[in-house]
Amino acid sequence: MKRPISIRTRLVVGAGLVLAAFLAVAGFSLERAFTNSILETHYQQLKGDVYLLMAATEVDEEGALVMPATFVEPRLSLPGSGLYALVENPNQKEVWQSASTIGPSLPFSHGLSAGEWVYNEAEDGGKRYLSVGYGVKWNSGPRTRPMTFAVLEEETGFLKELAGFRDTLWTWLGGLAAVLLIAQSALLGWALSPLRRVAREIRRVESGEQGDVQGDYPPEIARLTDNLNTLIEQERARQARYKDALGDLAHSLKTPLAVLRSSLQEPDTLSDTVANQVARMDDIVQHQLGRAAASGAARFIPPIDIRTVLARTVDSLEKVYAERHLTFLLECPAQRMWRLDEGDAFEVFGNVLDNAAKWARGRVRVRVEGDAKLLKVVIDDDGPGFSDTDAALQRGVRLDERVPGHGIGLTVVADIVRAYNGTLLIDRGEWQGGRVCIAFRAV
Numbered sequence: 001m002k003r004p005i006s007i008r009t010r011l012v013v014g015a016g017l018v019l020a021a022f023l024a025v026a027g028f029s030l031e032r033a034f035t036n037s038i039l040e041t042h043y044q045q046l047k048g049d050v051y052l053l054m055a056a057t058e059v060d061e062e063g064a065l066v067m068p069a070t071f072v073e074p075r076l077s078l079p080g081s082g083l084y085a086l087v088e089n090p091n092q093k094e095v096w097q098s099a100s101t102i103g104p105s106l107p108f109s110h111g112l113s114a115g116e117w118v119y120n121e122a123e124d125g126g127k128r129y130l131s132v133g134y135g136v137k138w139n140s141g142p143r144t145r146p147m148t149f150a151v152l153e154e155e156t157g158f159l160k161e162l163a164g165f166r167d168t169l170w171t172w173l174g175g176l177a178a179v180l181l182i183a184q185s186a187l188l189g190w191a192l193s194p195l196r197r198v199a200r201e202i203r204r205v206e207s208g209e210q211g212d213v214q215g216d217y218p219p220e221i222a223r224l225t226d227n228l229n230t231l232i233e234q235e236r237a238r239q240a241r242y243k244d245a246l247g248d249l250a251h252s253l254k255t256p257l258a259v260l261r262s263s264l265q266e267p268d269t270l271s272d273t274v275a276n277q278v279a280r281m282d283d284i285v286q287h288q289l290g291r292a293a294a295s296g297a298a299r300f301i302p303p304i305d306i307r308t309v310l311a312r313t314v315d316s317l318e319k320v321y322a323e324r325h326l327t328f329l330l331e332c333p334a335q336r337m338w339r340l341d342e343g344d345a346f347e348v349f350g351n352v353l354d355n356a357a358k359w360a361r362g363r364v365r366v367r368v369e370g371d372a373k374l375l376k377v378v379i380d381d382d383g384p385g386f387s388d389t390d391a392a393l394q395r396g397v398r399l400d401e402r403v404p405g406h407g408i409g410l411t412v413v414a415d416i417v418r419a420y421n422g423t424l425l426i427d428r429g430e431w432q433g434g435r436v437c438i439a440f441r442a443v
Contacts, residue, residue, distance in 0.1 A: 007195070011188050016181055027173050034165050042158050043119050046132040049073055049151045053085050057149075059140040065089050065096050076100050082156060088148040108150040109133025121155070128155040194221050205232065237419055252284045303337040306375065309345045310366055313353055321357050332368035338375045338440065344416050351413045352379050352436045359383030359434060375440040380429035
């Protein structure tokens, strides 16, 4: 199977592509803006040359052009200089061209109307030119005649200037891109360093060098490390529960097995003894399996409706203890949601309520309190109460042999509650009977 690309590589490649696209767009925009700016500058210079040409132009009495031998702009007098001028006098069918235009036939603007400016890029003989033309009405004595003034400049200087800017622009942008990529790679290395530390710590946990993830991490990763530690603790607690359950199961089965051995000497009562002890052993196994299978780590469990669990448990106990006519009171708001495994919830509340029903004289009450951060379930009965609260939570200890049971129900409850980091308190209630208070706090 192909190994996925690392996060660092993805970020660097993605950032590099975004940076390249951004710099390409920025470079193109800057180059375009500079091109327009320098083109406008050249046109303005040529427009100035048109004005100089107009200032140097004279018309004699017959309307013929009288042009000077030299101009303020020396390139107009130098053949092939790249700057060319034209004056068109259509009334006299006269066209004057600057000395620089000797030889080539150039694409000047012709026949422009008075007041009309023309700016364009022209091409002739494989060469490109910037062209500016202006049409005027020339007043000479009593007569007015149309004239056209035009100036051409080869694009060589313009293109050279543009090429120099382009080289400088892309050199700087390329250097900037390289610096940004290096800085970005260093920044990503620093930003992703907590993930590398987490990976190293997890490897040490796997190899047994440390018990959990111990480093201090940024808030974005702290939740992950907390969940990892919770999973690690949950797994260790689960293994410990299985180990304890196996030990307790072996210990609890010794007594019924001893009874079965001794009953072999009394054939007359063997059948009843075997049935009783097998039922007892089945109860013990079920209790220990329930204790070992407690889920714990409420953070990863979907919430359940506590009222539904309690109502179903109470309905079952009302049927079991119907001959005693017990009154069960359930005080719980509707839709009271909490993160508990449903099987664990039935095991906990079923054991506690069953214990309360065994000892109650006539009443059992379940009261649910708390808020979004706390679930508190208080079970009261009007029985004699607990004579020894410490002994009540010891495995196999029964406070009264007259009541059926094996003395492990509350112990299983305590183990399950502890798996959820909850608390279980045994006390005397307001009816002077037994009270069991179970509290869970939100993780």
